[in-house]
Amino acid sequence: MKIRTCRGWSLPAMVLAGLLLVLAGPGPTSAEVRPGRTGWPLSGPIEVARPFDPPTTRWGAGHRGVDLAAPAGSPVLAAAAGTVTYAQPLAGRGVLVVDHGATRTTYEPVTATVPVGTRVTAGQRIGTLQPGHCPPRDCLHWGWLRGDTYLDPLRLGGAAAAPGGDGRVRLVGEAQREVAERRAAERAAAAAAAAAGLGGTGxxxxxxxxxxxxxxxxxxxxxxxxxxxxxxxxxxxxxxxxxxxxxxxxxxxxxxxxxxxxxxxxxxxxxxxxxxxxxxxxxxxxxxxxxxxxxxxxxxxxxxxxxxxxxxxxxxxxxxxxxxxxxxxxxxxxxx
Missing domain, CATH: 2.70.70.10 (Glucose Permease (Domain IIA))
Structure with a gap:
């Protein structure tokens, strides 16, 4: 399966819509155990619109999942076998969670095609992608968690997505790197202003x-x-x-x-x-x-x-x- 990272995608100053279970921890290590056979939540070529970008602190800003570009209406697939534990709209967006035992995966915005309690297999259709995420395009926000710790979902996509694999993904393109550096500088400046008790808000x-x-x-x-x-x-x-x-x-x-x-x-x-x-x-x-x-x-x-x-x-x-x-x-x- 071909994978490419979308370039030139402009992130808003602080886009954090659709984030799931926000109590972030450190990213996965090379010893992270995957839940049996795993795969991608979308069919066809995978385009990473926004990569995994965990925060440096527990409550810090970051991107606790990956955004995969796809047209609205695309089938959404279970990344691994498990049980559907959540499948309903939340704040106007469809959210679906599959529990794999030690870990769980999350999908949004999605219209569920299976009810809560359904046992699913890797690659089984579980929903349909809704429009609205990553405007003006559409994309799936895909998360992977162990407890309250966010992990990089790209590790579930197969050998091509694993660090060091034949199809290694470049997680941060030049345009995204520039935005990330600018956001980091803005956060540092805001924190310094707050510590100094300054009145300006930006x-x-x-x-x-x-x-x-x-x-x-x-x-x-x-x-x-x-x-x-x-x-x-x-x-x-x-x-x-x-x-x-x-x-x-x-x-x-x-x-x-x-x-x-x-x-x-x-x-x-x-x-x-x-x-x-x-x-x-x-x-x-x-x-x-x-x-x-x-x-x-x-x-x-x-x-x-x-x-x-x-x-x-x-x-x-x-x-x-x-x-x-x-x-x-x-x-x-x-x-x-």
Missing amino acids: PPGEHGFVPPVAGPITSPFGMRLHPVLRVTKLHDGTDFGAGCGTPIRAPYPGRVSQVFFNPGYGNRLMIDHGTIAGRHVVSGYNHASSYSASVGQQVAQGQVIGRVGSTGYSTGCHLHLMLWLDGEVVDPMSWW
Whole structure:
């Protein structure tokens, strides 16, 4: 099977949509045991649109799987024999998980063709690829985990994908390397700014939004083991590491639509930004110690609306940023 790495694919500043079970650990070693006979989750030539890029820290930003380019509607195949343990939509995207015993594989966005509890064999069709991942193209986000540790799924694809194999994959193309280096520099600068207590939050993103706090992303949007509840659930926003009392600033002009307390999210505030690029946009801020803006108030971009805290289900001071497009919760970093 031919494998090639897609070049020239531009990554957004922090694209982490569709990540599954986000409590990352170190990558696999050469001694990693594969679950019996394994193969690719797609038929035909394999094109790696975005490679495995595990974070350097447990809560750091990274890419905890691989994106394989394929047209929407393509059959999705089980990479190894196992039991389907999850097969349903989550945050508007179909997610499917196959348990192989010591490890499990994840597939999204997928419309499942087999129900939970089905025993499947390697290469058996388990779903159909949905559109929407890796825009403007379509692709499958494929993950492989042992417990809470993310492994490189390319090792399951066969000898051609294994390091040192005849068809060794070049995991990082030049364009991707440049983007990765730039992202690393941006994260380092943000962390330095946060440590120094600087007020600036960074330049605006694609839609004119600026980061609400100066600080690194400590937990991205996606499935993860909840640090307080200890259950696997969707992390429905992006966490920014920031000290207690750090100013939270409005990322874009809008009207404060809600301010209230929730046992899980702590002190919450929502800003309705109206229609932008044809989408109704609402942003949300959680776990704050307090808010200085009130319901109905018009806020300007960069205006302080509150202070970072640790209210609700939280293990320490941070900002949990959320975003809704047309009423559907999405990865905030897909908009910034």
